[in-house]
Amino acid sequence: MLSFDNKQILDTPPLKIEKNGGKKAYLFRNTDGAEPVITRHYDHQFRPDAAYKASLPDMTETVDSIEGANVAIQQVGISGFRLPLKFATPAGEALTLEARVTGTVSLQANLKGINMSRIIRTFYAHKDEVFSLDTLARVVQDYRRDLESMSARVKVAFSYPMLVPALRSGLEGYQYYSGSYEAVLEENGTLRRFVELDFVYSSACPCSAELAEHARDVRGVYAIPHSQRSKARIKVEVAPDTSLHLEDLIHHARAALKTETQVMVKREDEQAFAELNGAYVKFVEDAARLLYEQLIADRRIHDFQVACSHLESLHSHDAVSVIAKGLPGGFRADFNDFSTLLC
Numbered sequence: 097m098l099s100f101d102n103k104q105i106l107d108t109p110p111l112k113i114e115k116n117g118g119k120k121a122y123l124f125r126n127t128d129g130a131e132p133v134i135t136r137h138y139d140h141q142f143r144p145d146a147a148y149k150a151s152l153p154d155m156t157e158t159v160d161s162i163e164g165a166n167v168a169i170q171q172v173g174i175s176g177f178r179l180p181l182k183f184a185t186p187a188g189e190a191l192t193l194e195a196r197v198t199g200t201v202s203l204q205a206n207l208k209g210i211n212m213s214r215i216i217r218t219f220y221a222h223k224d225e226v227f228s229l230d231t232l233a234r235v236v237q238d239y240r241r242d243l244e245s246m247s248a249r250v251k252v253a254f255s256y257p258m259l260v261p262a263l264r265s266g267l268e269g270y271q272y273y274s275g276s277y278e279a280v281l282e283e284n285g286t287l288r289r290f291v292e293l294d295f296v297y298s299s300a301c302p303c304s305a306e307l308a309e310h311a312r313d314v315r316g317v318y319a320i321p322h323s324q325r326s327k328a329r330i331k332v333e334v335a336p337d338t339s340l341h342l343e344d345l346i347h348h349a350r351a352a353l354k355t356e357t358q359v360m361v362k363r364e365d366e367q368a369f370a371e372l373n374g375a376y377v378k379f380v381e382d383a384a385r386l387l388y389e390q391l392i393a394d395r396r397i398h399d400f401q402v403a404c405s406h407l408e409s410l411h412s413h414d415a416v417s418v419i420a421k422g423l424p425g426g427f428r429a430d431f432n433d434f435s436t437l438l439c
């Protein structure tokens with residue numbers, strides 16, 4: 097029986113290939129429409145040696161195949177590869193959480209493409225470390241080295257659990273926070289590090305509260321002010337030579353907004369929550385300023401941007417606000433991705 101070595105088949109004129117043991121061998125048809133000459137099968141025994149790998153074509157090494165404008169690209173890489181990582185807690189523990197990673201590097205003109213697999217392979221060299229912002233600083237240094245790029249960035253997103261107490265019943269339950277750590281190594285060698293948090297809270301409208309009281313006082317009418325689940329996306333740049341943990345931002349958000357959504361709620365907790373919302377009614381403008389007040393006081397925070405969205409139960413739309421520290425050349429209040437602030 098003819099061996100299914102494609103090279104041998106290719107060297108011989110098209111042949112009527114005996115079907116071995118009646119098993120249909122699907123063959124590619126060659127140009128003149130004669131019997132196809134290549135067998136399609138997977139060789140489980142084949143192992144590429146160094147010489148064979150060196151013979152493999154590598155498009156990223158070609159220059160004359162650049163399509164479009166032969167210009168530099170600011171970010172090229174991989175978005176959304178996932179792996180379990182150990183995350184440091186402020187108490188010194190290590191929580192193993194699912195991490196969703198986006199790694200990119202710059203690509204200069206005249207280069208066709210990056211060695212894409214190195215974005216993951218280089219990251220994997222750190223996969224057994226306990227992750228913090230400092231780990232990411234090492235990853236971007238390695239990206240610049242391994243991909244021979246001028247700049248590099250890496251963002252690790254994760255869902256961080258904290259055990260939170262109920263307001264009055266003494267119970268507790270797990271609250272999960274969507275957050276991320278990010279490091280950017282710029283062409284001039286400047287390292288920038290960011291922490292981002294989505295914080296979910298309740299916002300009771302101060303205007304609606306006043307109108308409800310007015311209806312009760314003036315006309316003896318019972319009225320319920322509107323309140324709604326709301327979300328603040330807080331992104332901070334960490335000052336050089338300091339560090340920040342996601343829990344630090346969680347504490348700032350709790351101190352600013354007071355009415356975080358609850359996990360464990362018995363009736364005594366629910367009554368407490370109603371009182372809390374009465375004590376801390378807030379417009380979406382108030383939420384932005386309350387967070388500004390907390391963040392501006394933390395010396396570890398170099399710059400910040402906050403976007404708030406109140407998913408109004410009164411309206412068929414959301415009330416939104418964006419505030420930035422206002423550093424020259426820093427974050428601008430240009431956030432407009434409010435559709436990602438649903439909760």
Ligand SMILES: Nc1nc2c(ncn2[C@@H]2O[C@H](COP(=O)(O)OP(=O)(O)OP(=O)(O)O)[C@@H](O)[C@H]2O)c(=O)[nH]1
Nearest residue numbers: 154155156172173208209210211212213214215217
């Ligand atoms: N640059 C680039 N590579 C891509 C893309 N899509 C798929 N790839 C493939 O990514 C694969 C892995 O690329 P490399 O990391 O260069 O693989 P490699 O050359 O074996 O790795 P090294 O030995 O480290 O050079 C290649 O087969 C590319 O064709 C893309 O959009 N851009």
